[in-house]
Amino acid sequence: MGQNAKDVSSLVVGLDFGTDSVRALVVDAATGEELAGEVAYYPRWAAGMYCDPAENRFRQHPLDYIEGMEAAVRGALAKLPPGTAQRVKGIGVGTTGSTPAPVDAHGRPLALGPEFSENPNAMFILWKDHTAVEEAGELNHAARHWGGTDFTKYVGGVYSSEWFWAKILHVLRHDGAVGAAAFSWVEQCDWIPALLTGTESPLRIKRSRCAAGHKAMWHEDWGGLPPEEFLVHIDPLLRGIRGRLYTDTYTAAEPAGRLTPAWAERLGLPPGIPVAVGAIDAHVGAVGGGITPGVLVKIMGTSTCDIMVVPRENLGGKLIGGICGQVDGSVIPGLIGLEAGQSAYGDVYAWYRDLLSWPLRVLLPESSLVDRETGEELHRQLVDELLRRLSLEAAGIPAGSTGLLALDWLNGRRTPYADQTLKGAIVGLSLGSTAPKIFRALVEATAFGSRAINDHLMKEGLEIKEVIALGGIARKNDFVMQVLADVLDMPIKVAVADQACALGAAMFGAVAAGLYPTVEEAQAKMGRGFSKTYTPDPGNAAAYRRLYQGYLNLGRMLEAARSVQGEGVLL
């Protein structure tokens, strides 16, 4: 009762720094119940500042995070009775990643100083920034040919242009001034807790195990980050940086420090409360969504991030090939966190929606398209309506009856065995292939891509007893989710928490504050359960078992055809 009485009165704050906004959630530490939440959009980002989409350059100013966080926390607390904030006992933090920034010797991102305040290279390089494609290519080449250990082996064997070292090297090469001024580099999930806890020296910042392991090739096997020798082999410009980064890393269950009086004042929270070490949003969201061993959590949006946790002894030192990393404690302390994913999911549907709305965009001048009855402009609402109508019509087509088969690799393939050069396909086209039939084939293709991941993980010896889905697609599209359940031939539970990542962050805040001894106990008490379960239809599942073999055959065929033909010839 004493423990319970204490819990009832305790609150925690979960912070989720997303791509466009930051969300603050004030949560009852005993039940996980959301008492108040607030979202604050990043003003500079919303204005398109510091970005160049044509060049895939996406940067974020640290002031967007600072101002956003302040507005979100204050906004959430303002919805609660006076004095409620005094019950907050801890803060947890999830952020995008890999989203690194250069910092000075005081841990301050360079863009916060006057010299670099408008320089995109001195800001956070957002996860989806692809300016470092060349550097990633060199890094992969070096990893395979330098003569020593392949340091990419725990991140799936292919280092991405979206990750830490590639981005650092790109900035060093293209902006000598920033390179010279950078004492060290931080991930977004490292910096926010450091900021809140007043941890100034980059050498004392408690670095996220999750970001380090999945994005920076940190691993116990080689005593932390890859050795200086390897980094210098990639490019001498990297010399000396490793020594100003870190050796130790921490799970999000540990406190990064305590909230400084100054930040307590700014946020309206009690000073001195623990702030948890940060972690990457998908991993934090998986915890908020209810991940446990045997469960695959799918965060379904434009792409998917698929997370599992496995007891170390179950894996027995085995290296899982073709995934995006296996890191001890990246999700839950004491368990190996696995990351996989599909490069495009909702993006496949968005591509098709944009394709079909080409005539609306090109032929109908926005200014002249009006509804005769209401006088309203139809443009935007039409495009929004399109996917809903396609889903409706496609849902009426029996499983496996379109005569079509598609490959979902429109943005390459992430898992299994990342290959960004692979492409999508639609075969079986006839003059009777209608827009809804093609949409259905694309939805089936994304589901087949999910099945290929599940099958790969199971072939590698992992047990998947259950799938939990989070994210926009999971919450919004019944048709897509039912096809996924039918194709996986496995029930899919949709987490009730709209804000699984913020809830997960709150759970970590609670553990870091000592309200629960383990993440698992926090999950057990604070978990919000599921809003819906999609159960496979046995007939559809049978139809899809056959069609899935076609998907695998088509993929193998096109992959092999491409690789034997050499450059220039598409097939």
Place this chain on the structure above:
Amino acid sequence: MGQNAKDVSSLVVGLDFGTDSVRALVVDAATGEELAGEVAYYPRWAAGMYCDPAENRFRQHPLDYIEGMEAAVRGALAKLPPGTAQRVKGIGVGTTGSTPAPVDAHGRPLALGPEFSENPNAMFILWKDHTAVEEAGELNHAARHWGGTDFTKYVGGVYSSEWFWAKILHVLRHDGAVGAAAFSWVEQCDWIPALLTGTESPLRIKRSRCAAGHKAMWHEDWGGLPPEEFLVHIDPLLRGIRGRLYTDTYTAAEPAGRLTPAWAERLGLPPGIPVAVGAIDAHVGAVGGGITPGVLVKIMGTSTCDIMVVPRENLGGKLIGGICGQVDGSVIPGLIGLEAGQSAYGDVYAWYRDLLSWPLRVLLPESSLVDRETGEELHRQLVDELLRRLSLEAAGIPAGSTGLLALDWLNGRRTPYADQTLKGAIVGLSLGSTAPKIFRALVEATAFGSRAINDHLMKEGLEIKEVIALGGIARKNDFVMQVLADVLDMPIKVAVADQACALGAAMFGAVAAGLYPTVEEAQAKMGRGFSKTYTPDPGNAAAYRRLYQGYLNLGRMLEAARSVQGEGVLL
């Protein structure tokens, strides 16, 4: 001078019975100059009578032909000074085909009698009617397994459901009354000249070599139509029909007879002038467009019909595999006429246009979509505008740069080696695959399909020195034609005559009337030349040589994958 003086004063009438309408062209026999023309639409057909598109049943009432022909000829003559009609010396006829109808012992289509006037089975079964798919399948099976000669060998080895015998058998099976009342069967191109010349007995109708050879398995090798024994082997219902059909066939250069006084009166033409034997429109059009040995004439519309003529001695008895027939005199007397084609050409673009206009159809209620400035309804004009805009945008994309590769088999493959079960495909899709890029890939795919036909014919030893294009696509779409020239790496001349088929019919009328001794001389004098030549761009041609190999590979791969997997699995 005497010959010339005579020509100057002589006119001929060309009749082109198309799918929707009949066109009459009054032509100067000396120059081919068009003096007047008129198109009359079939009223019953336009009203959708006797057809069921959902069942692919397309029938035409003989009254549509009679009334249309009368209106067209009278309409054309009405545009000329009084007395001009007296200078008309002959009539030529091209029609669709295979478009057979059952006739009574007086050569009258059954639908013209009171008993069957509203019975679709007693009417002309239009070329594109697909009700006889089952019967065609049985016929093909019989041809291969009955133990004797394969009577499909001169029509490419596969008998189509669109052809004569399959359609007859279908009616016999499904309409006993019509079967019992049918004394014989005629093709549309047989019946029109018989009607105009008063040839009543079906046994005396001069049958078209073109229709007989390409659609009814007529060949000199087996003394005409396939033997009774074979026909009865297919189905005993066919017993006795062969004997009430024909043994001899005639080229369109020969007169079928002379215009009866009654029909002269109805049409406003001089009685007693020769009417040429009929032929199928594509073949007649090829003559009007300027076909000679070494030239491939492409009639480009929803599908293509590709026609060549080859001196018998050049072919040396060789059987050309995988085409739609080789028939002595089907195009020009004394030359072997070859027919090939693509099952979908313009239809591929129409399919894509319909796909992209799905949102316009489904989301925008026709009644409420108006232009704010003009108040006009936008619906129809938007859909019409779509292909024009796609062509414009696609034309701006460099050859071979879309990253895409498509297969044009959306309606199966006609040549080489007909296989209606093959399907289309688009591979190489990425999130950057825009509507114009995909359109370009589809246009390239149809051109690759053309190239595959050219290459096949050349591999079979035929020489193609030149391509002449006719039809809607050839006249209307510069972009499509330029891509075709680049892919074929061969100049393409577009015939100046908008109405190549009616002009070709007029040429046959002139020869049948004795104004010219041969079709070749009629072509030389009456040919109208070319409006435009598309010259291949060497850079594009080189890019397409490479991409074409990809097209062939992709086709082979998908064809092979399908055939080894068995039923149910698409690949």
